[in-house]
Amino acid sequence: MTQAKVGFVSLGCPKALVDSERILTQLKIDGYEVVSSYQNADVVVVNTCGFIDSAKQESLDAIGEAMQENGKVIVTGCMGKGNDAQVIKQAFPEVLSVTGPAAYEEVMGAVHEYIPQPENHNPHIDLVPPQGVKLTPRHYAYLKISEGCNHRCSFCIIPAMRGNLVSRPVGNVLDEAERLVAAGTKELLVISQDTSAYGVDVKYRTGFWQGRPVKTRMLELCSALSELGVWTRLHYVYPYPHVDELIPLMAEGKILPYLDIPFQHASPRLLKAMKRPAHQEKTLERIQKWRQICPELALRSTFIVGFPGETDEDFEQLLAWLPEAQLDRVGCFQYSPVDGAAANALPNHVPDELKQERWERFMETQQAISAQRLQAKIGREMDVLIDSTEGENAVGRSYADAPEIDGVVIVENAAHLSPGSMVKVKVCAADEYDVWAELLES
Numbered sequence: 001m002t003q004a005k006v007g008f009v010s011l012g013c014p015k016a017l018v019d020s021e022r023i024l025t026q027l028k029i030d031g032y033e034v035v036s037s038y039q040n041a042d043v044v045v046v047n048t049c050g051f052i053d054s055a056k057q058e059s060l061d062a063i064g065e066a067m068q069e070n071g072k073v074i075v076t077g078c079m080g081k082g083n084d085a086q087v088i089k090q091a092f093p094e095v096l097s098v099t100g101p102a103a104y105e106e107v108m109g110a111v112h113e114y115i116p117q118p119e120n121h122n123p124h125i126d127l128v129p130p131q132g133v134k135l136t137p138r139h140y141a142y143l144k145i146s147e148g149c150n151h152r153c154s155f156c157i158i159p160a161m162r163g164n165l166v167s168r169p170v171g172n173v174l175d176e177a178e179r180l181v182a183a184g185t186k187e188l189l190v191i192s193q194d195t196s197a198y199g200v201d202v203k204y205r206t207g208f209w210q211g212r213p214v215k216t217r218m219l220e221l222c223s224a225l226s227e228l229g230v231w232t233r234l235h236y237v238y239p240y241p242h243v244d245e246l247i248p249l250m251a252e253g254k255i256l257p258y259l260d261i262p263f264q265h266a267s268p269r270l271l272k273a274m275k276r277p278a279h280q281e282k283t284l285e286r287i288q289k290w291r292q293i294c295p296e297l298a299l300r301s302t303f304i305v306g307f308p309g310e311t312d313e314d315f316e317q318l319l320a321w322l323p324e325a326q327l328d329r330v331g332c333f334q335y336s337p338v339d340g341a342a343a344n345a346l347p348n349h350v351p352d353e354l355k356q357e358r359w360e361r362f363m364e365t366q367q368a369i370s371a372q373r374l375q376a377k378i379g380r381e382m383d384v385l386i387d388s389t390e391g392e393n394a395v396g397r398s399y400a401d402a403p404e405i406d407g408v409v410i411v412e413n414a415a416h417l418s419p420g421s422m423v424k425v426k427v428c429a430a431d432e433y434d435v436w437a438e439l440l441e442s
């Protein structure tokens, strides 16, 4: 069978990456060959991102390129839903099909329709790795625990694109984690839209793993993951009260003392306007309590400045909050309207120059905090997971650094280390993002 080659373009966030991995795994199971050039492909799947305008433009550019270079294109992902799907169809009337996020079956249906499944293929003989096809390096992997979100933050259209929260059965999540670890994964990155809400939709139903009962709940999931003996890192955690239960697991070294909490702002008035989950929680007190239990805890967050209606007072409140919270890693975005988001209709949009000015003040304040916190690490010993080498050095990450979004640890004169090795280092220097370290032992 010659006509069975599929090209694949994957855009967007880690959640979209997991969707791509699932489609690629299914393509392999069904006997298709995934090729890396447009010319060799019989059809090209483009997994799009539709989160903000620049991501949509990037998605349209990718579809345009695939149309020009190949001409047979199946579009899926976050931009393939609602009004944006029409935008795609208008711009490229010849695309073969357009579907939204997590539409695995529809995408496979479209592939089968345009290039028939290889006849001689035997899924029991042809090799698909037991962990599925992964787009991340072998030593770390994203573990998606749920789809969708029950919140309705006014700046966000994800619930409209991905629907309400649907938790994956806890046994399936743990089986997948086990397969990944057996295949060499040293770090599991737990992702979803709202990780601490895991299991709410199924009333924390009891599932089964390795023949024993496990509740569909954050604490039980994390305890079970800790038995696998690899790093477990939690992303997109909202500070609901039960997050407190996870901190002792971190203090005991069972999961990484790292929390990625998208706080977005510190002014209660603005958080309410944003309709943020857990906006009434007393976060500063909570952070202090967490650090008493687990002093190592690294906190990462993202913020929005210039949200409609943000006053000078709101912004000053945010600036004053930062030194109190002492976050380790922070990203900050200037508010920009997203098509279809409720916040677009809010009054008092902030002028662009003022957004820029606030963003600069925010970054200056936070960079000084991050730099100081990294300086305090000088002289400390820590475990580092190596990702790559650069010249004489190896580049890796400590418990405080998630791939792609945080800084790195540069291990000097250690180019002999291979990706995936876990080594002990001593930190000898730092700037506001990265640290430099000497190798103690491999």
Ligand code: SF4
Residues within 6 Å of the ligand: 149, 150, 151, 152, 153, 156, 157, 158, 159, 193, 194, 277
């Ligand atoms: S919690 Fe808010 S920002 Fe996050 S996906 Fe849900 S609605 Fe969007």
